[in-house]
Each structure stands twice: as C-alpha cells, then as structure tokens.
Amino acid sequence: MNLIRERGVAMKKKQTVTIYDVAREASVSMATVSRVVNHNHNVKPETEQKVLNVVKKLNYRPNDVARGLASKKTTTVGVIIPNVTNSYFAALARGIDDIAEMYQYNIILTNSDGDEKKEIKALNTLYSKQVDGIIFMGNDISDEVREELRNVRTPVVLAGSVDPKNEFPSVNIDYRKAIYAQFNKLFENGNDRIAFIADNLSRSINKDYRIRGYQDALKDAGVPFRKSLLIEATDVSYESGYKLQERLIKSGATAAIVSNDDVAAGIMNAMGDNRINVPEQFEVATSDNTQLTEMTRPTMSTITQPLYDIGAVSMRLLTKVMDNEEIENNNILLSFGLKKRESTKD
Amino acid sequence: MNLIRERGVAMKKKQTVTIYDVAREASVSMATVSRVVNHNHNVKPETEQKVLNVVKKLNYRPNDVARGLASKKTTTVGVIIPNVTNSYFAALARGIDDIAEMYQYNIILTNSDGDEKKEIKALNTLYSKQVDGIIFMGNDISDEVREELRNVRTPVVLAGSVDPKNEFPSVNIDYRKAIYAQFNKLFENGNDRIAFIADNLSRSINKDYRIRGYQDALKDAGVPFRKSLLIEATDVSYESGYKLQERLIKSGATAAIVSNDDVAAGIMNAMGDNRINVPEQFEVATSDNTQLTEMTRPTMSTITQPLYDIGAVSMRLLTKVMDNEEIENNNILLSFGLKKRESTKD
DNA sequence: CTGAAAGCGCTAACAA
DNA sequence: TTGTTAGCGCTTTCAG
Numbered sequence: 044m045n046l047i048r049e050r051g052v053a054m055k056k057k058q059t060v061t062i063y064d065v066a067r068e069a070s071v072s073m074a075t076v077s078r079v080v081n082h083n084h085n086v087k088p089e090t091e092q093k094v095l096n097v098v099k100k101l102n103y104r105p106n107d108v109a110r111g112l113a114s115k116k117t118t119t120v121g122v123i124i125p126n127v128t129n130s131y132f133a134a135l136a137r138g139i140d141d142i143a144e145m146y147q148y149n150i151i152l153t154n155s156d157g158d159e160k161k162e163i164k165a166l167n168t169l170y171s172k173q174v175d176g177i178i179f180m181g182n183d184i185s186d187e188v189r190e191e192l193r194n195v196r197t198p199v200v201l202a203g204s205v206d207p208k209n210e211f212p213s214v215n216i217d218y219r220k221a222i223y224a225q226f227n228k229l230f231e232n233g234n235d236r237i238a239f240i241a242d243n244l245s246r247s248i249n250k251d252y253r254i255r256g257y258q259d260a261l262k263d264a265g266v267p268f269r270k271s272l273l274i275e276a277t278d279v280s281y282e283s284g285y286k287l288q289e290r291l292i293k294s295g296a297t298a299a300i301v302s303n304d305d306v307a308a309g310i311m312n313a314m315g316d317n318r319i320n321v322p323e324q325f326e327v328a329t330s331d332n333t334q335l336t337e338m339t340r341p342t343m344s345t346i347t348q349p350l351y352d353i354g355a356v357s358m359r360l361l362t363k364v365m366d367n368e369e370i371e372n373n374n375i376l377l378s379f380g381l382k383k384r385e386s387t388k389d
Numbered sequence: 390m391n392l393i394r395e396r397g398v399a400m401k402k403k404q405t406v407t408i409y410d411v412a413r414e415a416s417v418s419m420a421t422v423s424r425v426v427n428h429n430h431n432v433k434p435e436t437e438q439k440v441l442n443v444v445k446k447l448n449y450r451p452n453d454v455a456r457g458l459a460s461k462k463t464t465t466v467g468v469i470i471p472n473v474t475n476s477y478f479a480a481l482a483r484g485i486d487d488i489a490e491m492y493q494y495n496i497i498l499t500n501s502d503g504d505e506k507k508e509i510k511a512l513n514t515l516y517s518k519q520v521d522g523i524i525f526m527g528n529d530i531s532d533e534v535r536e537e538l539r540n541v542r543t544p545v546v547l548a549g550s551v552d553p554k555n556e557f558p559s560v561n562i563d564y565r566k567a568i569y570a571q572f573n574k575l576f577e578n579g580n581d582r583i584a585f586i587a588d589n590l591s592r593s594i595n596k597d598y599r600i601r602g603y604q605d606a607l608k609d610a611g612v613p614f615r616k617s618l619l620i621e622a623t624d625v626s627y628e629s630g631y632k633l634q635e636r637l638i639k640s641g642a643t644a645a646i647v648s649n650d651d652v653a654a655g656i657m658n659a660m661g662d663n664r665i666n667v668p669e670q671f672e673v674a675t676s677d678n679t680q681l682t683e684m685t686r687p688t689m690s691t692i693t694q695p696l697y698d699i700g701a702v703s704m705r706l707l708t709k710v711m712d713n714e715e716i717e718n719n720n721i722l723l724s725f726g727l728k729k730r731e732s733t734k735d
Numbered sequence: 736c737t738g739a740a741a742g743c744g745c746t747a748a749c750a751a
Numbered sequence: 752t753t754g755t756t757a758g759c760g761c762t763t764t765c766a767g
Binding site for chain 2: 762
C-alpha cells in the first residue's frame with residue numbers, strides 16, 4: 044500500500060486522495076480533517092486554514108460512500124414515481140428535488156408504472172442502498188406495499204397519494220371536497236347527468252375519496268346515482284380519453300369530471316373531432332391544472348392543485364421525520380381551488 | 390460489540406443483520422456468504438443452499454454502501470437533466486431509467502435548469518457519491534462544464550445534447566439534417582420567409598447544428614438569409630412561445646420552424662387567438678414529437694425523434710463505457726423523420 | 736471449494 | 752482543541 048502511494052505520479056491507476064493524505068500533508072490527524080470538512084466548530088482557526096489549504100492543494104473530495112458507511116447516513120432519499128413522463132407526477136418530482144437539494148439530499152428516482160411488483164422491488168433496492176428516507180407517489184398503496192413499507196423501517200412520506208388508514212405521513216389535497224365542489228359547479232350549470240372518469244375506479248383514491256365526494260354532491264343535489272356515469276379509463280393517457288368519447292355520449296352524460304388532464308384532453312378533442320361543441324353541448328372539467336389545461340382549445344376548467352408544493356412539502360416533511368422532529372400534523376392537506384376556463388359554461 | 394449483539398431482542402435500536410451474522414449462523418465464513426450472495430459459482434451446492442436458508446431465515450439484505458466502499462462500485466449512475474417537467478427530457482429520462490434498471494443500476498436525478506453553475510455543482514455531488522457513470526442532458530456543454538467533466542474522470546455520455554468537439558460519447562439525431570429537411574418541406578409549400586425559433590440561438594446546438602442546417606437549406610433553395618427571421622425565445626415554455634406571435638408576424642415570416650414543442654404550441658395558440666389561421670395563413674413545424682403535438686388543435690407537424698430511445702441508447706452506451714468495452718461509435722445518431730400533421734399544408 | 740485477514744475511506748467516541 | 756482507535760459491512764486477494 045505504502046509502496047503504491049509513494050510511487051505517486053508513476054502510478055497508472057487514478058490516485059484517489061483520501062482524508063489520510065490530507066492529514067499527513069497538513070500534519071494533523073484524520074479526525075481534525077474530518078472536523079474541518081464537516082464544518083465542525085471545534086477547530087482552531089489556524090488549524091482549519093492549514094487543512095483547508097491542503098484540501099485545495101490536493102483537490103481532496105470526501106468519499107460519500109465511506110461517509111455513509113461510517114455515519115449510517117447516505118444523504119440520499121428514494122423517490123418512487125409511477126412515470127416521470129406524466130406531467131402531474133413530474134411536477135411533484137420537481138418540487139421534491141428542489142427541497143431535497145436545499146437540505147443537501149440527493150434523489151434516487153425509480154419509475155414504478157404504479158405496478159405493485161415494481162414498487163416492492165424498488166423499495167427493496169432503496170433499502171439496500173440505505174437511503175435515509177423515501178417519498179412514495181402512486182395514488183394509493185396496496186396492502187403488500189403497505190407491508191413492505193412497514194418492513195423497511197425507513198421514514199416514508201406519501202406525496203399526492205392517499206393512505207386511507209392514515210398510517211404514513213402524506214401530503215395531498217382534499218380530493219373528496221374538491222370533487223364535491225366541482226360537481227356543484229357543473230350542476231349549477233344545468234347538468235344533472237355528470238359523469239365521473241378515472242383510470243381505476245376501485246383504487247382507494249377514487250373509491251374512498253373522489254367517488255365519495257361525487258356521491259356527497261349527488262345526495263345534496265337530490266340527484267339519483269347512476270352507475271353508468273362512473274366510467275373507467277384504461278389508463279391515464281390522452282388516447283384512453285379519446286376513446287372514451289363515444290361511450291360518454293351514449294351514457295347520456297352532458298358533462299364530465301375527469302381525474303387526469305391528459306385523459307380530459309383526449310375526451311375534449313374527441314368531442315371536437317366529432318362535432319360536439321365543448322362546452323355548449325358537453326362540459327368537461329379536469330383535475331390537475333397541469334400546463335396542458337392552457338394549451339388545449341378550448342382551454343380546460345380544472346381543480347387547481349399546488350403540484351410543485353405537494354412535492355416540496357412532502358420533502359420538507361420527510362426531512363422532519365428523518366430528523367425525528369416532532370410532527371404536529373402527519374397528513375397535510377394543501378388547499379385546492381376551482382379554475383374556470385373555456386371547457387365549462389360557468 | 391458482542392455484548393450488544395448478544396442482547397438481541399432486548400435491544401432498542403433496530404438490529405441490522407450483517408454478513409457476519411449469516412456466516413456465524415450458517416457456520417461458514419463471511420467470504421462464502423459473500424460468494425453465494427453475489428452468485429459466485431465457486432460454491433458447493435449444499436453450502437450454497439445452507440447459506441441461502443440462513444439468509445432467508447434472518448432476512449439478510451446486503452448493505453450496498455459497504456459493498457460500494459469495498460468494491461468501489463456503487464451501481465448507481467448520475468443523471469443531470471435540465472428539468473423533469475420538460476416533456477422532451479422526461480421522455481429521455483424514462484428511457485434511461487428503464488435500461489438502467491435492466492442493468493441493475495439506479496439513477497440519481499438532478500435538475501440543473503440548464504444552468505452552468507448548477508450543472509457543475511451537480512457534477513461535484515455526483516462525484517462525491519461515487520457514481521459509476523453520468524448521463525448528461527442539457528443541449529450542449531459550456532467550457533467550464535467540459536473542464537469539470539474531464540476532471541471527474543467518471544464515464545459520461547451526453548443524451549440529446551451535442552458536443553461540437555466530439556470529446557464525449559453522445560446520442561442524438563442529426564439536428565442539422567433534420568432542420569434542413571424541415572425547411573425544404575416548408576419551402577415546397579411555398580414559403581420563402583421561414584423563421585427559425587429557439588430559446589438560445591448562441592448555444593452550440595443551435596449555432597453549430599440547427600442554424601447551419603437552416604442555412605444549408607437557404608443556400609440550396611437560393612433564398613437570401615435574413616437575420617430577422619432568426620428569433621430567440623426567452624425560454625422553452627408555452628408562454629414564451631405565446632408572446633412571440635406578434636414579433637413573428639411582424640418579421641414577415643409565413644412559416645416557422647420551432648425547436649421546442651411547448652414553444653410551438655404557444656405560437657400556434659397565439660395565432661389562433663389572433664385570428665390567424667394555421668396552417669392556411671401561417672405554418673408551424675416543431676421538433677420533438679412529444680405527445681403535445683397530437684393534443685393541440687390543429688395538431689402539429691414535427692420532426693420525429695425517438696425520444697425514449699435516445700435515453701435508452703445513452704444508458705446502454707454508458708454501461709459499455711463503464712465496463713471498458715470497445716466502443717465502435719462514440720457519437721451515435723439515431724434516425725429522425727418528418728411527420729405531417731395539421732399545422733403545415735403539406 | 737472455503738477461510739483468514741487486510742483493507743475500502745470515513746466518523747465517532749474517548750482520551751488527552 | 753486535537754489525536755487515537757475502533758469500527759461501519761462488505762469484497763478480495765491469498766492460502767490452503
């Protein structure tokens with residue numbers, strides 16, 4: 044080993060300079076170097092300066108892996124996302140990364156496609172990598188995932204994803220109230236056959252939240268429930284929305300509440316392509332207020348959600364959990380709104 | 390230490406089971422456990438089975454951090470992306486992650502906003518984290534970034550980002566030829582005042598590639614170059630496109646080649662809102678073929694790029710570089726096409 | 736086919 | 752304020 048070090052420039056392999064090298068060169072102990080590198084205050088200014096000089100001279104960069112092993116902290120958090128390509132989740136991811144960066148964390152990003160198997164696999168990998176925390180996105184969590192989440196014993200926060208059992212910290216909007224409000228708008232516009240559309244009606248986020256809001260509204264409005272107005276899309280894509288148009292018309296609906304912007308855009312464009320005017324003949328209200336809502340013609344009325352903030356707040360919450368801080372409220376609901384654009388009458 | 394382990398269940402701190410525990414329980418050495426966990430063939434089947442049983446019984450999970458320190462491989466690669474929220478880059482990121490997963494790598498994702506300072510900071514962080522490789526996205530690389538990239542001495546591949554000096558491996562399409570082809574289409578449609586729009590005309594990807602293609606075409610078509618037709622957007626957003634519309638009309642252009650789909654959508658919608666018909670009165674051709682091109686009305690004609698593949702191929706290329714494989718071609722150009730939709734006449 | 740032992744580069748008591 | 756010394760959990764020669 045020493046032989047290798049001595050040979051210096053003659054070495055072929057790239058020479059990594061370690062804390063030991065710095066210590067020797069600065070005539071101090073490794074502990075002291077560690078202290079100055081970690082901005083530990085208990086170091087005499089002169090010593091600190093001396094070390095800093097050597098650090099610069101040798102271009103020393105601490106090895107985070109070694110650090111992680113010794114300190115049991117990796118300063119990285121895992122992020123499970125259904126699909127980066129989905130603008131709703133991408134917006135959250137951006138919020139997460141920004142706050143993570145602010146708190147000196149890095150993000151390991153894994154796409155799950157909302158698939159339970161992949162989610163579990165990702166969780167295991169993240170666990171092996173010793174991440175300090177995990178942000179989980181995926182609308183809701185299956186029992187198997189819940190089990191795994193308990194298992195890994197790593198702080199977890201759900202972002203834009205509900206936990207009906209309130210077992211894990213989460214950041215969301217109140218989906219039930221949001222749909223309730225949206226229904227009423229549409230109802231006031233004269234619609235009493237309002238369809239509700241989501242990609243998976245049996246998922247908790249729909250079954251336990253959105254559809255309940257829908258039914259609350261139905262009840263208060265004195266409108267009977269019609270099962271045929273609950274429509275399931277094959278997935279959260281533009282195409283799946285486009286294909287739904289015919290069925291929607293046949294259902295007798297005159298308006299639709301859609302839980303995803305891409306799907307809503309598909310429905311709207313399909314209406315237009317089939318000479319059904321939006322909003323005159325059919326009103327469409329969507330849910331995510333992604334930028335797409337302003338790009339379509341007509342533009343889309345929507346629930347407004349603070350997407351970026353949902354991500355940002357989740358990450359902030361996670362830092363608190365990781366630091367064992369006292370959490371006053373584990374299930375944060377950010378406020379939503381209703382934005383009227385051109386796809387609804389009022 | 391032993392004391393602590395002995396206390397077993399009595400311990401408060403969560404007990405992590407290590408390779409040492411497995412070895413003891415299975416009455417073999419750590420080395421043997423390591424071998425079976427890493428699927429090293431030189432292990433007698435019975436021994437392997439015995440170890441595997443204990444692994445399962447104790448629910449042993451290898452610690453990747455310790456592994457990383459010992460083996461100097463972290464099986465994670467860094468990905469620098471301007472913005473996950475940008476659908477062009479998000480599509481590449483998805484391709485990257487899928488192939489990474491296939492090769493057992495994880496991805497550390499960092500948003501740079503295309504900002505040189507952030508790019509350099511990210512590079513340094515990734516270096517500290519000892520990533521095995523880096524995928525860089527950002528259109529092109531400044532001299533400072535180039536310097537840093539050389540410095541870190543970690544395999545790098547550029548995805549959807551040009552390196553005019555061909556110093557680093559990269560995966561792209563031939564932007565010059567693509568713009569050339571697109572110009573000709575528009576020219577054949579009867580336009581001789583065709584604007585070219587990008588967010589930063591002085592960036593290499595525009596200056597050295599796209600604008601050259603534009604000028605090649607100009608020359609072959611015998612059309613004089615007009616500087617006023619080279620238009621810079623403030624950024625790659627829908628709004629910046631929307632705001633450009635007036636200037637575009639004033640420039641005398643009758644068609645535009647736009648280098649970003651969001652910007653193109655903004656321009657198109659602004660035209661529509663100002664009662665200028667696309668494509669009858671103004672033709673718009675865009676560049677990325679993201680899904681947005683099908684969502685706008687009219688739909689957008691575009692260059693088609695294999696976005697997902699650019700990411701996927703980049704990651705595949707990176708695995709080769711990391712494995713020191715012989716690379717036949719360092720600068721991969723994937724094929725592009727031209728897709729006619731409704732925003733151009735032919 | 737298996738084991739012993741020396742690290743990987745750093746942090747964190749504990750002393751001094 | 753600084754140094755000494757154990758490890759952190761695993762891989763990897765090198766023997767046997």
